[in-house]
Ligand SMILES: Nc1ncnc2c1ncn2[C@@H]1O[C@H](COP(=O)(O)OP(=O)(O)OP(=O)(O)O)[C@@H](O)[C@H]1O
């Protein structure tokens with residue numbers, strides 16, 4: 001309960017206040033199951049809200065939604081009010097906003113891949129140094145080419161693009177191996193298996209929207225529905241990792257303020273550290289150490305202080321320790337350690353008291369206004385002013401829909417980014433390739449037809465040449481024959497007249513039967529001699545050509 005400018009949280013023989021100026025020194029609420037941790041957290045959160053300090057809470061069990069409604073009076077509550085002597089106790093709800101990465105039980109809380117950046121992403125995906133280097137190149141190539149990385153499909157498209165053109169990028173950015181690209185793709189697959197793609201996109205959450213106050217100056221309680229989220233540990237870790245980094249990087253240094261700028265509560269905090277990627281644990285340690293000076297307080301709620309890594313535990317100064325059970329040696333050891341963390345009170349034995357505490361009772365030690373831890377007190381915790389259990393789901397849905405932030409964050413916007421641009425470039429390239437193929441095919445066909453035409457032309461020419469030659473030959477033969485015939489005729493007529501003269505002169509022109517016979521024979525013989533003589537003459541004239 002917010003009272004006298006302080007947080008009145010519990011009462012021993014006197015009132016115990018959490019000093020607002022020391023609230024950024026972080027805190028721990030621990031205790032066995034059912035001892036009152038969540039209620040203590042709610043009481044603190046209500047008081048911060050009333051003080052004007054916005055609050056973030058991860059709702060792992062779904063029992064925080066009642067904070068938006070006033071509590072319901074009951075006998076049990078009245079007993080506690082009487083026990084604590086609360087004269088001015090009023091029931092009231094708090095200004096509450098609901099958020100949900102999956103968009104079901106609250107306004108969608110998204111972030112972009114570039115918001116997360118290559119370093120966080122590489123840590124989250126558990127990449128090796130070489131693979132992280134390649135992821136870094138992918139981000140730089142995207143940046144240098146004005147390609148936005150908003151969602152996982154942008155990152156996938158970019159990985160493919162860099163992988164396909166790795167020779168080109170290797171020369172200007174550094175070695176890009178297919179093996180590394182493949183390993184990153186596989187790591188992304190694991191994230192997608194947990195529905196991780198819903199986490200990335202636009203509009204991305206502006207963390208300043210968690211740091212709002214209402215019209216009356218009361219801080220908003222931002223409840224992140226984590227019931228489904230914790231079943232996707234990688235997505236849960238991604239979101240928290242981003243949130244921590246974002247806070248750390250965005251908020252200016254402010255030193256010590258009168259009251260914190262914002263308070264974070266992580267209920268069931270062991271879930272943050274069990275099986276959490278090393279990167280997340282390292283980041284939490286770093287943020288817890290340094291964020292105090294930015295005016296932010298972080299409170300972890302867990303069953304045992306031993307659930308929290310020592311390095312983190314050492315930073316948690318405001319402590320509320322509910323009852324611890326110590327059945328096993330390990331539990332006894334944890335109880336001893338928890339007791340030792342307190343400045344002893346001479347009025348009771350811390351270790352014993354720790355095991356005797358009732359529900360709604362706790363050992364409490366806060367930093368005083370000078371930053372010194374108070375002596376441990378055994379005290380009763382205030383009852384919550386808002387509804388103890390969860391609110392009706394329908395009522396919560398109405399609140400969500402009516403909220404101005406639902407308008408801002410409900411619909412995801414898939415604006416043009418790396419995926420769309422690369423997809424279009426690929427389509428254009430494909431079109432160009434097909435056009436080139438078609439043109440090439442047309443050109444090939446044209447060349448084929450030309451070659452065929454040329455072959456036909458050559459054949460025709462050859463045929464014409466042969467025809468011409470044959471014709472020439474025939475003509476020349478005809479000429480030869482004519483000449484031969486002419487020569488032969490001339491020779492035989494000459495021979496005939498010579499032989500007649502010869503025979504006449506030999507025979508004296510007398511007509512004797514036997515002698516006539518001899519004359520004819522002589523003529524024939526002579527004519528054949530002349531024929532062969534004329535052939536020799538012809539050959540002498542035309543050479544040996546036929
Ligand atoms: N300060 C308180 N005022 C009134 N009732 C309380 C208070 N603390 C605890 N209770 C009662 O005890 C119940 C259990 O408390 P709570 O849910 O806070 O336990 P828890 O330690 O968070 O348990 P778990 O480990 O199961 O989450 C409450 O529902 C409520 O009835």
Ligand SMILES: [Mg+2]
Nearest residue numbers: 037038039267
């Ligand atoms: Mg609880």
